[in-house]
Structure formats: C-alpha cells, structure tokens
Amino acid sequence: MKDDIALQNLCLHTHNIFCDGKEDINSLINNAVSQGITQIGISSHAPLKIKNKWSMELEQIDNYVIEIAQAKIKYHNKIEIFTALEIDYIKDKTYSFDFFRNKMSLDYTIGSIHLVSHPISKELWFIDGDKNNSVDNMNRIFDNNVRYAIENYFAQTREMIRSQKPDIIGHMDKVIMNIGHLFDPNSLWYRDEITKTLLEIKKHKVIVEANTRGLYKGKWNDTFPSKTILRQCLNMEIPITLSSDAHHSSELLLSYDKVRQELKEMGFMYLKGRINNKWGNFPI
Numbered sequence: 001m002k003d004d005i006a007l008q009n010l011c012l013h014t015h016n017i018f019c020d021g022k023e024d025i026n027s028l029i030n031n032a033v034s035q036g037i038t039q040i041g042i043s044s045h046a047p048l049k050i051k052n053k054w055s056m057e058l059e060q061i062d063n064y065v066i067e068i069a070q071a072k073i074k075y076h077n078k079i080e081i082f083t084a085l086e087i088d089y090i091k092d093k094t095y096s097f098d099f100f101r102n103k104m105s106l107d108y109t110i111g112s113i114h115l116v117s118h119p120i121s122k123e124l125w126f127i128d129g130d131k132n133n134s135v136d137n138m139n140r141i142f143d144n145n146v147r148y149a150i151e152n153y154f155a156q157t158r159e160m161i162r163s164q165k166p167d168i169i170g171h172m173d174k175v176i177m178n179i180g181h182l183f184d185p186n187s188l189w190y191r192d193e194i195t196k197t198l199l200e201i202k203k204h205k206v207i208v209e210a211n212t213r214g215l216y217k218g219k220w221n222d223t224f225p226s227k228t229i230l231r232q233c234l235n236m237e238i239p240i241t242l243s244s245d246a247h248h249s250s251e252l253l254l255s256y257d258k259v260r261q262e263l264k265e266m267g268f269m270y271l272k273g274r275i276n277n278k279w280g281n282f283p284i
C-alpha cells in the first residue's frame, strides 16, 4: 500500500526557466523530491514562430534535452523524470508536434491552446495573462462576440487533437478564465462545444488533465476543465491525470488534496501516469 500512496504524487505538467517558469530544472526536481513527488514531467512551452514572452527559444531545444537527461541520471531511483513539451497549435503558424517529436525523443506531449486565431483576419487572441487586456483583445478581434471567440477556441482544440495527436489535452476549458463572466457555461451552445471536443478526445485516446493552476492562483474557482466536464469524462470513460502546471516547485502540489478528494467522490479511481514508457493507471 505504501507504494500506492507514494505514487499519487505525480505532476506531468511543469515549467522552468527554459520558458516562463521561475526555477532551473535541477532545482525544480530537487525540490520535487523533497516534497515526495514520484513522477515529474518537464514540459516547457514549446518554441513558437510567433514572438512572445513565455515560450522556449528554438535554439535552446538541445540544451533542454541535455539538462533533462542529466537530471534523469542524477535523480535515478529518487524520482521519475519525463521529457515533455506543452505545445501550442495554430493552423499553418506553429511547428507541428512531429517536428518536436522527431528532434527530441519526447516521452509525451501536452497540447494546449493559448492563442485563438480568428478564422478570417487570422489575428491571435491570447486567452491567458492580464484579464482586462485579454477581454479587450477578445472584443477587438472577435467584434464583441464571446460565443464566436469560444467556438473558435474549441474548434482549434479539436483540429489540434485530430491533426497533432497530443497525449494530454492541457487545461481544456481555460478559455473560460478571463471571459467566464461574459457568458453562461450552462447554455446549450457551450455544452455542445464541450461535448464535441470530448468526443474528439475520446476518439483519439487523449488524456484530460485536471489542472489546478486557476484554483491556487485565485484566477478561477474550478479546475481546468471544470468538475462538470470532468464528470462527463468519467461517464465517457475518458482517462484523466492531475497536474498543477507549476511554474515554481512551491506550486507543485497546490490544491492537490482538495481536487483529489473531489475526483474520488465523483467516482474516479485512477490517474494516468507513466509505467515502463507507457501510460498506466495509478490509484488517486
């Protein structure tokens, strides 16, 4: 039983100073070991062709892989470490997931949408960052049409799943974080977008992460995706994992106890983690 308990502490989605994280990979892992974490995925924001302040530089890819490989050796038997990336997808504007898979021998990929492309103007709306800026930009780019902006976010998510086949879908409904006050998440059109997206997730055997970052940063009152959507995952037998999307080791396990308890009460029994280079089930 002791092993089962220890295995609960996994986090497959973390950031470090190769992107917008606050700590180098070695300190992040060293501090993860002290917190009793057993599996950690290093998943910097993959390089983008578009200028931004949060993703890794393309020239850094080799150093990134080397640092993780060195950590795998150094912390052997103390913690399992995985080479991963959180990769954005914008049709015709981003490197393909295979581009990174071929260059880096990744253990897995997390597919996340942070920039929503307007289908005609091709302008990009950044869903994250400062709330007022994000709302202003959404209104400007999508002509005050919240529903249209959200529909495009989910259409882009589905296209990413179909064309790039990520292992994990990152913070699936994070689009709600900055503009959740502008629409009703119970409306039929929104629930329809969620269902269509979950069907695509199910079809392509993607794992949904229950991401706690909005909760512990005080930016949203639920996990990404919401408990409502996670319940739908359970009914559809879509596997989940739990992650904090930590940008510092002090965030690695934040909101874990609360969310783990809620997942158990919902009826989830397992979280996906890695066993012998494959996905396996770990008791929650």
Ligand SMILES: [Zn+2]
Pocket: 086, 112, 114, 170, 171
């Ligand atoms: Zn993200």
Ligand SMILES: [Zn+2]
Pocket: 013, 014, 015, 086, 245
């Ligand atoms: Zn992230």
